[in-house]
Amino acid sequence: xxxxxxxxxxxxxxxxxxxxxxxxxxxxxxxxxxxxxxxxxxxxxxxxxxxxxxxxxxxxxxxxxxxxxxxxxxxxxxxxxxxxxxxxxxxxxxxxxxxxxxxxxxxxxxxxxxxxxxxxxxxxxxxxxxxxxxxxxxxxxxxxxxxxxxxxxxxxxxxxxxxxxxxxxxxxxxxxxxxxxxxxxxxxxxxxxxxxxxxxxxxxxx
Amino acid sequence: xxxxxxxxxxxxxxxxxxxxxxxxxxxxxxxxxxxxxxxxxxxxxxxxxxxxxxxxxxxxxxxxxxxxxxxxxxxxxxxxxxxxxxxxxxxxxxxxxxxxxxxxxxxxxxxxxxxxxxxxxxxxxxxxxxxxxxxxxxxxxxxxxxxxxxxxxxxxxx
Numbered sequence: 001x002x003x004x005x006x007x008x009x010x011x012x013x014x015x016x017x018x019x020x021x022x023x024x025x026x027x028x029x030x031x032x033x034x035x036x037x038x039x040x041x042x043x044x045x046x047x048x049x050x051x052x053x054x055x056x057x058x059x060x061x062x063x064x065x066x067x068x069x070x071x072x073x074x075x076x077x078x079x080x081x082x083x084x085x086x087x088x089x090x091x092x093x094x095x096x097x098x099x100x101x102x103x104x105x106x107x108x109x110x111x112x113x114x115x116x117x118x119x120x121x122x123x124x125x126x127x128x129x130x131x132x133x134x135x136x137x138x139x140x141x142x143x144x145x146x147x148x149x150x151x152x153x154x155x156x157x158x159x160x161x162x163x164x165x166x167x168x169x170x171x172x173x174x175x176x177x178x179x180x181x182x183x184x185x186x187x188x189x190x191x192x193x194x195x196x197x198x199x200x201x202x203x204x205x206x
Numbered sequence: 207x208x209x210x211x212x213x214x215x216x217x218x219x220x221x222x223x224x225x226x227x228x229x230x231x232x233x234x235x236x237x238x239x240x241x242x243x244x245x246x247x248x249x250x251x252x253x254x255x256x257x258x259x260x261x262x263x264x265x266x267x268x269x270x271x272x273x274x275x276x277x278x279x280x281x282x283x284x285x286x287x288x289x290x291x292x293x294x295x296x297x298x299x300x301x302x303x304x305x306x307x308x309x310x311x312x313x314x315x316x317x318x319x320x321x322x323x324x325x326x327x328x329x330x331x332x333x334x335x336x337x338x339x340x341x342x343x344x345x346x347x348x349x350x351x352x353x354x355x356x357x358x359x360x361x362x363x364x
Contacts, residue, residue: 042359042360042363045359046356046359046360049240049243049355049356049359050352050355050356052240052243052244052247053243053244053246053247053248053250053251053351053355054247054251056244056247056248057244057245057246057247057248057249057250057251057252058248058251058252059248060244060245060248061248061249061252061277064277070273070274070277071262071265071270071273072273073269074262074265074273078262078264078265079262082260082261082262082263083261086251086255086260086261165241168237168240168241168244169237169240169241172233172236172237172240173233173237175233176233178229
């Protein structure tokens with residue numbers, strides 16, 4: 001048995017390790033307590049939704065400024081500077097409350113196709129920010145007052161807008177179990193995307 | 207027609223029935239409703255942070271409010287349409303859910319407050335409005351809109 005396992009590719013071993021880890025996490029008293037609590041889970045989720053307004057709302061307003069669709073008379077750098085502390089605060093609260101929500105239902109979330117899409121889009125949104133800040137934003141003094149910023153800034157704004165909208169939509173859909181591992185049969189592509197082995201131990205119990 | 211009868215009529219409407227029968231219509235409408243919330247949040251906070259003396263402090267508050275206005279009204283419109291559809295699919299549940307009534311009361315107050323008292327403060331000459339009064343107005347606005355959002359979230363919790 002052990003020799004057969006070692007013959008598996010490293011990615012499969014990693015996948016199995018993560019699966020076991022999240023299964024273990026779901027069995028901790030912290031996780032079950034949160035999952036079964038009367039109000040704690042709902043409260044954290046409300047915080048997550050409220051902070052969405054702070055983080056998503058202001059991020060979107062900045063993206064719209066980059067597109068030249070709002071606050072066209074306000075310097076771009078001023079919007080960036082004044083909003084940044086709030087979006088950072090919002091992001092930190094989102095990440096913490098999101099991590100707590102994940103920890104309440106870790107295995108199912110890890111295997112959710114929507115959760116995976118959300119994480120992928122989060123990484124892409126982060127890359128977009130890095131490219132924007134190390135690229136066109138370094139020369140912001142040249143276009144700070146432009147009612148419609150240069151093309152590469154507009155592209156960054158549009159990408160950010162699309163990604164964050166996608167993240168919110170995917171996040172909302174995590175609640176639905178259409179593609180869950182414990183609902184078989186699923187098309188092979190779904191089981192591939194959720195790294196679900198229909199015979200994995202414990203899936204029938206959830 | 208009593209209020210309950212009206213809610214029953216909504217629940218039995220054709221639109222409500224179509225949404226209830228579909229496995230994905232409710233989630234899809236709800237997702238758009240949530241996006242609308244995010245946009246309203248941005249438009250409201252843009253103005254309220256400024257009134258609190260944070261955010262875009264160097265910009266005139268009246269100008270910021272004018273900038274935010276189309277986004278506020280546009281997303282409010284999307285919210286009311288999608289919210290109405292969601293309501294039609296589960297009107298009876300809403301009738302008996304405290305969070306629904308809390309949300310509707312908050313929504314009514316938030317809209318009235320935003321377009322009367324807050325509007326007056328925003329459009330007034332800034333030198334004549336005390337910073338403390340501006341802050342109070344902003345805090346009330348954030349609290350009322352938060353009531354709408356949190357109340358809405360709690361309709362989904364049983």
